Each structure stands twice: as structure tokens, then as C-alpha cells.
Amino acid sequence: MTAKSKTKRTKMKRSPQERIGLFIVHVICITAGVLTVVPFLYVLSGSFATEKELLERSFFIIPHTISTNAYKYIVADGSIFRGLLNSTLVTVVGTVVNMLFTTTLAYPLSKSWLKGRNVILNMVVFTMLFSGGMIPNYLVVKGLDLLDSYWALILPGAISAFNLIIVKNFFQELPGELEEAAKIDGCSDLGIFTKIVLPLSKPALASVGLFYAVSHWNDFFNSMIYLNSTEKFPVQIILRQIVLLAQGASADGSAIDFGAGGTPPEQAVKMATTVVACLPILCVYPFVQRYFEQGVMVGAVKG
Template sequence: MVNRGSERYFDILIYCFLILIAVVAVFPLLYVFSVSLTPYSEVLRNGGFVVIPHKITFEAYRLLFGMESIPRAFGVTAFVTVVGTAVNLILSVLLAFPLSRKKLKGRGLFIFLIVFSMMFSGGLIPTYLVVKGTGILNTIWAMIIPGAVSTFNVLVAKTFFEGLPEELYESAHIDGAGEFTILTRIALPLSIPVLLTVGLFYMVGNWNVFFPAVFYVTDTDLNPLQVIVRGLLMSAESAESNVDATLPTNTLRMASVVVACLPVIAIYPFVQKHLTKGMLIGALKG
């Protein structure tokens, strides 16, 4: 017989632990957002630590969006995110669906090569030479093409496709449908949860693109938002070392972080349900 008292104490312990984890996760976000809205004089008066602002100002955001580089970087990042995610999904689906078909010749070899690439890579210099050799160096496509396919996301999508009833495919074949028709008319409409899951992973990666821009792009007009934010953080630290109290260095730094993170944070709640469902289905079926 279960001891209800012990069970209640265990539930209380679990809830306390979850609340602690939530506070640890939310507090840095609250701190960054609060400092970005606090007048710089108040930030200095409080030693840089502000959790709930007593006065609210958008001075840091006005300075931030007054810079010529920020709107341009937003445009570059938006293009990489939208076009890159579309390219990622198309290529991943076109790779995952054939691999899910057990009648594919050489299926085991292809899966082995894909998993092998997940554990071993060519390295930075060979990748740079490939990017240079393909002629996309110092173009916006250098931030999209080299990471167009994620092995992990392909395996998640493949596992989901394997879990779809084989009878659907057989019925479509009897009606004269080809593999591409089966993919577009049957498999994809049933794969919305896993497509949203994989798409979210790709979208976050594309929005936060940084290293490809640093390694493959030298044109400052093609710098994405994350590179610009990094430059702002470094310049803010340099300004603070000169003790220039007229420039809102700390608030400007926090405002840039908020601008870089807010779009993803705003989108996540709308796809969180599908994200959980897609991950469970893509991991357990098959």
C-alpha cells in the first residue's frame, strides 16, 4: 500500500525543484531585459544590478536601431533564416524519406555514411577550401549551404517516416502513385509535427548563425545580427574601460542581446506543443 504522506512530500520536493530550475532559467532573461529598459544613470547607481526597473526608458533601443548596421543585419539574418530553413527542410525531407523506405538498395550503406559524418568531420580548413572552391565564399550562401543538412534532424525525420503505416504506401502504389507523389500527397501531410520540430531546430540555428559568417564572409554588409551584436558587446566593454558615463554601454549591450533573442523566444511558445510531440514520435516510432 502506498504511503500517501510520503507521496505528498515527494510531490512537494519535485515541485520545489522545478520551481528552482524555472527561477534559474528565467532570472538571467529578466535581468537582461530589465537592464535594457533602465536609465543608464540608475544602472550605474545600482552597480549594474537591476532586476525590476523603477524607471523605464527606450534610449538604448533608440540608439541601437539608429545604427545603420542593425537594420541591414536584421535583413541578412531574416533572409538566412527564411531561405535557409526552407532549403534545410527540403533537403532533409528528400534525404530522410528515401532512407525510411526499406526497399531502397544500399540503404544500410547510406545510413552508415550519414551517421559516420555525424561523428567525424573534415575540419575547418578542408571545409573552408570546399566553400572557396564552390564559389560561394564571401556571399550570403556561405551561411546557408555548408550547413544545409543536419544529420540529427535527418535521422529524426527518417524515424518518423518509418513509423507511418506501410499500408498507406501500398494503397497508393496500387492506385498508380509514384514515390514523389506518395511523399507529397501522403507522407508530408501526416508529418506536420516532425516538420515543425525539425524546422524549429533549423530556424534557431539559422537565426543564430555566427561562425560561418566569421569564417566565410568578409564583406561587412553581409554580417548577420549575431556578428553585429558581438561587435557591440566588445565595443561596450571598451567604452566601459574608458569610464565614459555618457554612453549607455551596459544598457546598450543588454538591448542588443534582447533584440537578438526576442524573435526566437516569441515564436517558441506557438510551436512548443508540436515540438514535444514531434520529438517523441520521431524518436520512438520505427
């Protein structure tokens, strides 16, 4: 019996109650998808709309007049490109550091025979509940002479307790027989970790790596506190400055001429900055989506 015939036979066996339930599930999923996508479409459309249309129409998906004034205003001085490079650098280096420290700590903690394992785990969990606060963190960064450097955005959060526990639990679920067989073949502990454990943990590592990358990309508060040089500002700080400048220009009437759209579109600038901030991460997500979905389902089904 072919797979197609089996599928048809399964559909024929469904009771009316099952069909109604399946229909309701599909409706709920479609509704949730629409509610999720529509706000993004509105922001994207609004970034290409004129200020007049944004004020006159409360909601739309396709603007009547296509205007690139908001994006012209964002790229006018070129600082946005420097901010994108800075954010990319911090995100890439920061994610590599995060994954290096997280995996190397999670692997030994996944072994029940490790002495002092519970003490270390309790210390990790303690950091999830309590933190030193903003001022002690600033004093630590200052004491380590990390102010106004990219390392101030990377090293203080090198390990996330939540992500560490996720990776540790995944390592614990891997069959111990694989490591025992590798040891019999003469593989070292480092070889087991790099050649067996990490390749088998791609779903969990992809999920945690995406969490770290998004956190670094969206980082705004730490950059505002620890960085002083404007040439080191990430894209989030640059976008904030652009929005504030657009608001000031619209308020005092000192805006430059942008053609048919008139003054710098304040609301459209806000939407355009949102698009610019989200677009790089959205471009990366399709490459890790397969592993991300597997990582989310880790531990969901047993047996």
C-alpha cells in the same frame, strides 16, 4: 459519470505517498521554471537600466530608472535593421533548403528495401564523428566560389546528420499500410511523400525546422569567416560590432551625450543586444510550440 466526477474520484483515491510525491514534483517544476525565467527577466530589465544602476545593484528585476539609452545606441546608425533583414533572409531560405534536403534523403533511407541503405547511413553517422575542419571547409567554399555570399552560410550545412536521423526514424514509425493503400489507389511515390508522409510528420518536421532556424539565426562564426561585405552581415555580427564600439566609447570617454543616462551604457548595451538577438525566435516559437511538444514526445510512449 462525467469527466469532472471522474477527476474528483481519482483525487480521492490518491494515497498520502502519492500526494507527497506529486507535491514534490510540482515544487521541482516550479523551481526549474523560475530558475529558467529569472535570468531572462534580469537581462530584459538590465537593458532598460542606467549604467550607474547596473554597477550599484548586483541583481534586480525592475530598474529604479527606466532608460532606453542602450536601444538608442543600438539603432543609432540603422545597421541593426539591415542585419535583422539579412538574418531573416538567411534563416528562412536556409531552413527551407535544410528541410528540403533532409526530408528527401530521410524518406528513402527509412525504407529497409533500399539497396545500399546501410552504406549511406554509415556515411551519415561518420560525419557526426569526424569533420574536415575549418581550413578544408573554407577551401571547399572558396573553390565553389561561394565566398561573400549567403549561400556560403546555407549550402555547407544543408543537411544535419543528427536531424536527418531524427526524421528518418519518424518516417519509419509511420504505418506502411497507408502507403500501400495509396499505391493501390494509383498514387505515385512523390504523391505519397507529399500528401501522406509529410502531413503526418508535422510534429517531427516542426521540431527539426525549429532546430535549423535557431542554428541559422545564431550563426556567427561562419558569417565572420565567409562574409566580407558589411551590407551582408547578419544581426549577430552587427551586434558584436555594436558591443565593441560601446566598450571603446566608454573606455576612451568619446561617448556622445545620451541624456540622463550619460555615456552609452556598456553593460546595458550587452543586455539589449541579447534581447534583440533572442526576440525574433521567441516570437516564432509560440506558433510551432504545439508541434514541437509533440515532436519531443515522439517515441517516448509505445503501445
